[in-house]
Amino acid sequence: MVELNMGGVSLPILFEQSRKIHQAASDSSVDQETVKKGCELLRKCEEMIGKLGLFSANETKEDISTTNLKYILVLYYLGELTEKIAAEDRIQVLKAAQAKLKEFMTFCESMELVPAEELDSSAQGRSSTFADQRAKKIARFKRQKAAESKLLEIRERKERRGRSTRASALSTPVEAGEEDVEDEDGEEEREAWLTTISLALCKTFDLLDVLKKEEEMLVSVKERLSQEGDGEFSKSILDERTKKAEDWHRDAATRSRFIKPATPITCATFAQDVLEGRADVSQFHEHKHQPMIFGPASLVGRNPTSEREKMAAQVFQPHHRLPTMSIEEAGLTEMEIMNTWQEKNKKLMEEANSSWYKENKLMRPSEEDEDDDDDAAQDKARAWDDWKDDNPRGAGNKKLTPCG
Numbered sequence: 001m002v003e004l005n006m007g008g009v010s011l012p013i014l015f016e017q018s019r020k021i022h023q024a025a026s027d028s029s030v031d032q033e034t035v036k037k038g039c040e041l042l043r044k045c046e047e048m049i050g051k052l053g054l055f056s057a058n059e060t061k062e063d064i065s066t067t068n069l070k071y072i073l074v075l076y077y078l079g080e081l082t083e084k085i086a087a088e089d090r091i092q093v094l095k096a097a098q099a100k101l102k103e104f105m106t107f108c109e110s111m112e113l114v115p116a117e118e119l120d121s122s123a124q125g126r127s128s129t130f131a132d133q134r135a136k137k138i139a140r141f142k143r144q145k146a147a148e149s150k151l152l153e154i155r156e157r158k159e160r161r162g163r164s165t166r167a168s169a170l171s172t173p174v175e176a177g178e179e180d181v182e183d184e185d186g187e188e189e190r191e192a193w194l195t196t197i198s199l200a201l202c203k204t205f206d207l208l209d210v211l212k213k214e215e216e217m218l219v220s221v222k223e224r225l226s227q228e229g230d231g232e233f234s235k236s237i238l239d240e241r242t243k244k245a246e247d248w249h250r251d252a253a254t255r256s257r258f259i260k261p262a263t264p265i266t267c268a269t270f271a272q273d274v275l276e277g278r279a280d281v282s283q284f285h286e287h288k289h290q291p292m293i294f295g296p297a298s299l300v301g302r303n304p305t306s307e308r309e310k311m312a313a314q315v316f317q318p319h320h321r322l323p324t325m326s327i328e329e330a331g332l333t334e335m336e337i338m339n340t341w342q343e344k345n346k347k348l349m350e351e352a353n354s355s356w357y358k359e360n361k362l363m364r365p366s367e368e369d370e371d372d373d374d375d376a377a378q379d380k381a382r383a384w385d386d387w388k389d390d391n392p393r394g395a396g397n398k399k400l401t402p403c404g
Helices: 011-027 032-052 069-083 090-110 116-127 130-171 178-227 230-256 268-275 296-300 307-313 327-352 355-362 367-390
Strands: none
Touching (some): 011 032, 069 090
16 A cells, blocks of 8 residues: 655554544544644645545546545545634634535545435525425435444444454464455445445535534624624623613612512412502401402402492302312411311320329239239139030930930
8 A cells, every 4th residue: 555654654544543533523522622633634634645646536436445445534524623623713614614525525426426316406406495405304314324324234243253253263273265354354344434435425415504504694693793883882782781780780779778678478369469450569468368259340350349239240150169268268277277286296295294194004903903803714714614514515405315
């Protein structure tokens, strides 16, 4: 294999280092120094590939050797890593990333690596409908999933074959036939790199759409800011808003020393009356439930005062029984019941620990009296058993005697 050394490092080593950096940046977030280092290594790889002349415009994917297939991904890796660079001028970063990704797509198209569906959709351009765009994205997603599953299958197959080769090498000597294994490995490696390029193409199309939308958004924001006066206008607005916020907080701190906070509303019924304008916050409320009134009074929105208005308000009443107390009154009633129950338990505990309870416990019958009662019951039971032995059941019944 032809290699070019630049600074003492060959092309395969540079590509492997940059590929690991790209994989780390894709799997998790890395620092900017690592991203810039990866971009620098990929630029060196691109320069080496150009000097070596590994690819030609007259070639297709069948003409490229398996060893050189992986270098097609240099432009894709460079475009993705360029997009991850954090810079003040984000628009220039997006343009540079899009340029590399488009160059990768153009090169793959010349090598006949781009699917026919993508070529047809790119030829249609923006004239395609939403249904066509949706179908295109679904087909691209299916190709991406198929490529990922195929790469996983190749990796597992390679691992199994490696384990079996190591096991057979330990048991049998090396014989002729290794060339077949090497040819199989070469075909598998070529298939893996072609699948990786197909997966990179699917991701490139999606990433280009995202970068293009982001660039359009940033350009429109930049134009609007330039029309409105850019930084001076924004700074004046921020200063004005800051001054208003400081004045409001200063006045609030001054008023808080002389204003007494209002008593919080703890009754839901009274709060509803305040919200609907039937009561004032300053009014005193004793949590007395007012029954819900239907009919003309509810339509007018005020409480009836005269007897006639009350009778008119009771024309249309609900078929069910109205509540006799509010939720707040029910809660207070339950609280009173709980307090009474706790006081009763407390009193019982005090009585149990008092001397009166202990004295009453000592006044109970002694164990000797209980033993005497047990002996008397035992004597009675023995006497009854003796009588039953002397008088068996049916002994005095002469009618049961058989006839002689």
